[in-house]
Amino acid sequence: MTGQTATAVDPLQTTGRASRVRAPDVREPVLDLAGITKSFGALTALSEAALEVHAGEVLCLLGENGAGKSTLCNLIYGVFRPTGGEMRLGGAAYAPADPKAALEAGVGMVHQHFSVVPSMTVVDNLLLGRSRGILHRRLFAEEIRARAAEFGLEVDPWRVVKDMSVGERQRLEIVKCLMRRPRLLLLDEPTAVLPPEEIGSFLDVCRRIADGGGALILVTHKLAEVAKIADRTAILRAGRIVDTVPMASADMKAIVQAMIGRELGGATVAVGLDLAEHAEAAETDELPASAEASGKIPAATKSRPPDVLQIDALTYRDRNGAVRLDEITVEVRPGKILGIAGVEGNGQSELGLILAGLERPSAGRWFVGDREMTRASPAEITAAGVGIVPEDRHAVGAVVEMSVAENLCLQNLAQYTRFGLVRRGAMTAAAKDLIARYDVRGAGPETRFASLSGGNQQKVVLARELTLDPLVLLVAAQPTRGLDVGAVETVYGHIRSACGRGAGVLLISSELDELIAVSDRIAVIYRGRIVGEMPATQKNREAIGALMSGHAA
C-alpha cells in the first residue's frame, strides 16, 4: 500500500482543489530521494529514505518526535549532508553544501522559529543578504507586494516586524522564501505557532503555492491539517519512511498506527486526531457521568475539602500599563481538572507566569489550600506542592544545555548534596529511576536536555514536577504544544494519574478538543477576563468556541 504503486497518470495537470485526487504524474519529480541515510556517530537518524515530490503537490511529513522529520528537511536544505544515498532535484544530482547552495538551487525552507529581525521593517528584512551597494527600497517594496499578491497574501512592506502578529510574521517568512521563486518549499511545523483561526488561511496559502506549480513538503503533527491539505503523506517512524499514502484513499486511523507503531487508547485518539466527532463517543452529556466514565474523579467525597487553588480577582498590568489579566477569579477542586480555554495571547501566558512565581500580580490574590501565594517566590511555590509545567519549555522549564539528571534534580539539589558537594551517584540513580518511570526515550542521565525530542523533553519536565511530594496542584500551560499523538497521550496520562492521586490541575491550552477530552470544567479566557465557565462536554463545545472568539454566550 505504498504511494509509489499509485502511479496513475493524469495528463491534464489540473490545478485547484481538483488536484487533490490527482496521483503523482510521470514527469520527472522535483525532488527525488533514494536510499538517504544520515548517521550522527552511532545514532542513525534516518535510514534508507526514499521519497519523491512532484510539482504542484503538497506532501506532508508525519511522524512522532524524533522520527527523523527535521533531519530529512535539514538534509534537503543542506544543513546536514547525507551519510549515504542520492538526492536529485529537477532531474540533476543535488548535493547542497549548505543552505545557501540549497537556496540557489531553488529550495526554500520556513523554520519553526522565525528568522526575521523584529526591529526592522518588512522591506529591510527581505533586503538582508541580497542588497548590493545602494538599496532600492521603494522598488523592492513593490516587488514584495506583487509577489505576495500572486499567492493571495497581503503584506505591508513598510511595517515593522515586531508590530506584526505571529501569523503575519509567518506569512512574511513564506514571502521571504517565495521572493526567490523556489521550486521546492520546506515548511517545518509551520502551524505549531499559529492561533487556530489563522491555520485555515495558512493552509489556503500552501494550496495556492502548490497550484502555482510549486512543490511543498509540510512537516506537521496535526492530523486534521494533513487531512485538509495533503496530496500525499509520508509517514516516518524511527528514522524510516514506513509508508507513503495518497490522501484520496487514506484511512486516518491506519496512518496513526503506522506513525506510532501501536494502537492508541480511546478518547486520546480523538485528542491527537484533533477531530471532534471521535471525542464525542467518549463523552456523555452530564459532567458527573462523563467524569466517572473516564475515571477522572476518585470516589466522590461527601464533605467538601478546601479548593487546592483559589484565584481571587487577580489583575495584571504589563510594563506598559496594559491590562493583561482583569480580575480573574477561578478555583480548582482537588482531584479535578479545570481547563482554561482561549485563543493564545488572551492572558494565558501571564496567568502561567504569575502562578509560577515569575511575575507578581498588580492586584488580587491567589491561594494554594489555605496559604496565600500572591507574592511567593518560585521556591516557595514549589515547596507548597505546586508543580509547574511552563508554556516555554526551553526558557523556563529547563536549562537546556544541562544534562537530564541535572535538570531533574535542580529543584531539590540540597537533597543530592553533602558537605556542599553534589552526590553525582545519587543524582544519576534518581534520574535513571525517573527516566524509566516516565518513559523518557533516547536519554540517559547524562544526555543533554536540548538533544531530546520535544515530547521527551516534556516528559522530563513532567517527571520533575509530578514527583513533588506532596503534589497539591499542577499548573500545566500548553503542555502538548509541538508534541505528537503518542506523546500527547502520555502527557495526559500522567496528568490524569496525578489527578487520581488527589491533586488539582489547572490546564491552560489553546487546543479546545484536548481540553474538552481531558478537563472536568472549562473556563474561557478572553482579553484577560474569564468570560464563562461550564462543564467540559462536547455539547458545550460550540458555546465555548463562541466565548473564545469574544461572542457572549
Added chain:
Amino acid sequence: MSGAASSAPASGLRIPAPGVVIPLAAIAASFVVGFALMALTGSNIGAAIGAFAQGAFGSAYAIGTSLNRAVALGLVGLGFILAERANLINVGGEGQIAMGGIFSTAVALYGGVKGLPYGLAVLLPLLAGTLAGAAWGALAGVMKIRFGTNEVISTLLLNFIAILLVYWSVQSVHLLRQPASFAGTLPQSLQVPPSTTLPLLTGNPADPLHIGAAVAVVLAIVTALVLRRSAFGLRLKAIGLSPTASHRAGIRTDALMVSVLALSGAFGGLAGAMMLLGDQGYLTAGFSSGYGFDGLVVGLLARGSAAGVAAVAIFFGFLRSGGISMQISAHVPAALVTIVQGMIVVAIAGSAILIERMGRRA
C-alpha cells in the same frame, strides 16, 4: 602492565599532541616576530634575550619574583572563571586589586595590628583587603540586579574609581599619606610594619617567593572543586545558562549573582593585599600596574579551568618579569614588550580556536 593501562598513555599522547604543539609553536613564533621587531627598532637582540632570560628565571630571586607575580595574576584569574561560570564577566580585577591594596595597607598600619599574635598581624590586613575587593565586586552585582547595569560596564568603571581612590589615599595626609618628614615627602604610604608582611616560603631573603604561592595553589584546588563538584558550582552553571529556568527551579538567582561577583572581587582584593604585603610594602599611586587586566586575560585564556589559570598565570608571571628586565637592562622600549605580550595572547587564543576546528573536523 595490562593492555588497557598501556593503551591509555598512548592515546593520551596522541590526542593532546596538537593541543600542545600548536600553542607552543604559536608562542615561539610570536617571540620570533617580537625579537625581529626589536632588531628593526635598533635594539641588540642578544642583549634583549639575555635580559629576558635573566629577569624571568636567571636566578632564584628572579624565579621567586616571577612566581609572586603569577600568584597575583592567578588569583584574579580564578576570580574571573568563578564569575564566568555564571555567565558574568568581571573585568574589575584592577579596581579590586586597588581596593585590596588600600584596605590591607590601612589595617596593617593601624595602631596595634602589628603587635597581634598567632599570625593575626598578617591575617587581618589580608582579610581586610579581601573584603574590600569583595565589596567592590558585590557593588557591581547589586547594580546588576537592581538597575540591570551590565557587569562588564560597572566593573570596568569601578576600576577607575578604585584607582583614583588609591591616588587620593596616598595624596591626603588624613588618609594614608606618610607624614611629611625628612625621610619621605613622596605621595605614598608608610612602609607596612615587618610583622604584617607575608612570610617567605623558604625563609631565605634571597628567595622572595612568599606564602601567597601556597595559598594560591590551595585556592586553585578549591576553585576547581567548587566548579566541578559543588552544588554552588552547579547552581552557578544553571544561572549562567538560563537565569529564568533557574529562578523557576527555586534558585535565588539575584543573591547568587551578587555572591559570585563578591567572591570574584574577593580574589582580586586578596591579590591586591598580597601584592602589597608580600612585595611592594607600601601603597603608592598606580601600584596595581595592570595586574588586574593581565589577570583578566589569564582568566579568559584559561577557558573556565582552574588548572588553565595556574598554567597561564605562571607563564605570564615569567613573561612580565622578563619584559621588565628587557626594559631595564636592554633598554627595549616598554611598548615593544607590550606588543610581544599582546601577540602571545593572540597566539594562545588563536591556537585554541585552531585546535577546536581540527577537533571538529576529525
